Amino acid sequence: MTGYIRVENLKKFFPTKRGLLHAVDDVSFAVQKGETLGLVGESGCGKSTLGRCLIRLLDATSGNVILHDEETGEDIDITKASKSVIKHLRKKVQIVFQDPYSCLNPRLSVWELIAEPLIVNGVFPDKNAMKRRVRELMNTVGLAERLENSYPHELDGGRRQRIGIARSLALNPEFIVLDEPVSALDVCIQAQILNLLNDLQREFHYTYVFISHNLSVVRHVSDRIAVMYLGKIVELSDYKDLFVKPSHPYTQALLSAIPTAKLDVKKERVILEGDVPSPIDPPSGCRFMGRCRHRAEICGKETPELREVSPGHFVSCHLSSP
Numbered sequence: 001m002t003g004y005i006r007v008e009n010l011k012k013f014f015p016t017k018r019g020l021l022h023a024v025d026d027v028s029f030a031v032q033k034g035e036t037l038g039l040v041g042e043s044g045c046g047k048s049t050l051g052r053c054l055i056r057l058l059d060a061t062s063g064n065v066i067l068h069d070e071e072t073g074e075d076i077d078i079t080k081a082s083k084s085v086i087k088h089l090r091k092k093v094q095i096v097f098q099d100p101y102s103c104l105n106p107r108l109s110v111w112e113l114i115a116e117p118l119i120v121n122g123v124f125p126d127k128n129a130m131k132r133r134v135r136e137l138m139n140t141v142g143l144a145e146r147l148e149n150s151y152p153h154e155l156d157g158g159r160r161q162r163i164g165i166a167r168s169l170a171l172n173p174e175f176i177v178l179d180e181p182v183s184a185l186d187v188c189i190q191a192q193i194l195n196l197l198n199d200l201q202r203e204f205h206y207t208y209v210f211i212s213h214n215l216s217v218v219r220h221v222s223d224r225i226a227v228m229y230l231g232k233i234v235e236l237s238d239y240k241d242l243f244v245k246p247s248h249p250y251t252q253a254l255l256s257a258i259p260t261a262k263l264d265v266k267k268e269r270v271i272l273e274g275d276v277p278s279p280i281d282p283p284s285g286c287r288f289m290g291r292c293r294h295r296a297e298i299c300g301k302e303t304p305e306l307r308e309v310s311p312g313h314f315v316s317c318h319l320s321s322p
Contacts, residue, residue, distance in 0.1 A: 003030030003068075004207055005054070005175060010063035010079075012046075012053050022279045023049040025231035027063075028306070031175075036201065036208040038222030038239065040215055040254070042276065046231040047211045048098070051177040054078070054209060055093045056086060067093070067175070091121065094168035098180040100160035104152045111148040113163055114138065117170040137166040141196060158189035165196070175207045182217060194221055215254055219243060224312075227251050230279060230287045233306060237313040247315040249292045286318065294319055 012024040023046045031037045039047045052058040054065055056078050065078040067089070076085060078093075097103040104113055114134045117123075124130035135145060141162040152160055161181060168176055178197065182190040198221060200206060212218050218225055218239075225242050227235040227250065235248040246252045253270040274291045277283050283290065289299040298318050306316045 004033040005031040005068075005209075006064070006066040006075075007054070008064040008066065010050070010053060010065065011061045012049055012058060013061045016280060019280045022231045022282055024053060024060075025282070027228075027231075027233055029226055029233060029236060031207060031209060033207055034201070034205045035223040036210055036221055038218035038225040039209060039211045039228060040213060040218050040225060041228035043213060044276070044279070045228045046279075047228050048179050050228070051095070051179050051209060051211050055089075055095055055175075055177055056081075057095065070174075091171040092173055093175045093177075094171070094173040095177040095179060096161075096164050096168050096181045099184055100157060100164050101152060103164060104160060106152055109149050109151055110138070110143065110155075110163055113152075114166045114170060117167055121171060123171065133170075137170060140169065140200070141166045142192075156189075157185045158192060161185060161189075161193055162196070165193075165200075169200070169204075172204075173206070176209075178208055178210045180212050181210075183212065183214065190217070197221060215258055227254070230277060230282060232287060232316065234288065234316045235314065236306065241310070241313050245310075245313075247309055247313070247320045248288075248317050249294055250288050286316075 010027045013020040053060045060079045066075050182193050222239050225239050226233050229250050235251045256270040272291045285300040289295045304316045304318045306314045309315050
């Protein structure tokens with residue numbers, strides 16, 4: 001497996017009174033330089049936890065996250081890197097959080113919020129240079145200069161999210177985790193933010209992992225899409241193949257729930273029965289078996305591995321054939 005970011009057998013378990021909660025359980029994939037990998041799944045499937053582990057906001061229980069440092073030509077394992085290496089990597093990897101309000105200090109103005117990462121990292125000792133950089137970032141994300149003395153509570157959700165994006169871009173990163181960056185916004189504002197992210201990627205060649213529960217949004221921005229269910233990736237494919245030929249029953253159910261505006265197009269609605277199993281005590285074999293209409297005897301005995309059923313299309317299902 002090759003790529004700019006390589007995730008190898010990553011696990012993240014949380015201790016609880018009832019046992020270990022398997023938030024991310026043996027996940028492997030790669031992200032190529034300059035591409036967008038969409039990560040989708042139901043709430044609670046572990047996608048946000050995975051995103052935080054990628055940039056070590058959370059320490060992984062086991063596994064590796066390998067980043068290829070183009071400056072040195074070396075591979076760095078983020079999960080085992082020292083504090084000094086992580087401080088160096090903070091300039092290369094960033095995150096945009098889901099809630100644009102809770103992640104902003106309400107006591108800081110827009111200018112101060114965007115300047116904060118520059119000050120913390122000592123990027124611009126000269127104050128005038130820093131002012132120019134902050135205004136450049138505001139212009140890049142579409143924030144009017146007149147707003148630089150405003151505070152988060154005075155702005156709408158779209159402008160707050162633009163502040164979060166500007167903060168993530170301040171140190172010229174290479175890799176950005178976008179954790180549901182538009183889910184709290186109105187539809188028209190969502191479109192503006194998505195178009196902004198696409199424009200920024202084309203201009204600066206950023207690498208994205210875009211986390212969302214909305215397949216329509218992910219389709220708009222992603223080159224490839226990974227589908228998560230109960231801590232595991234069950235399907236990984238080019239976005240076109242995923243929407244045209246979904247192979248995993250869970251992916252098929254998700255796609256069937258997307259509404260269509262064409263009255264003459266009839267879609268078979270796949271209704272999932274039963275509840276999502278507990279991540280504290282996940283079932284043996286396939287974790288989707290209890291809700292799958294195609295389940296077979298082998299599904300309860302053996303855990304399916306993510307295998308390639310067609311070029312670039314990987315599925316974790318016993319019943320999917322190449």
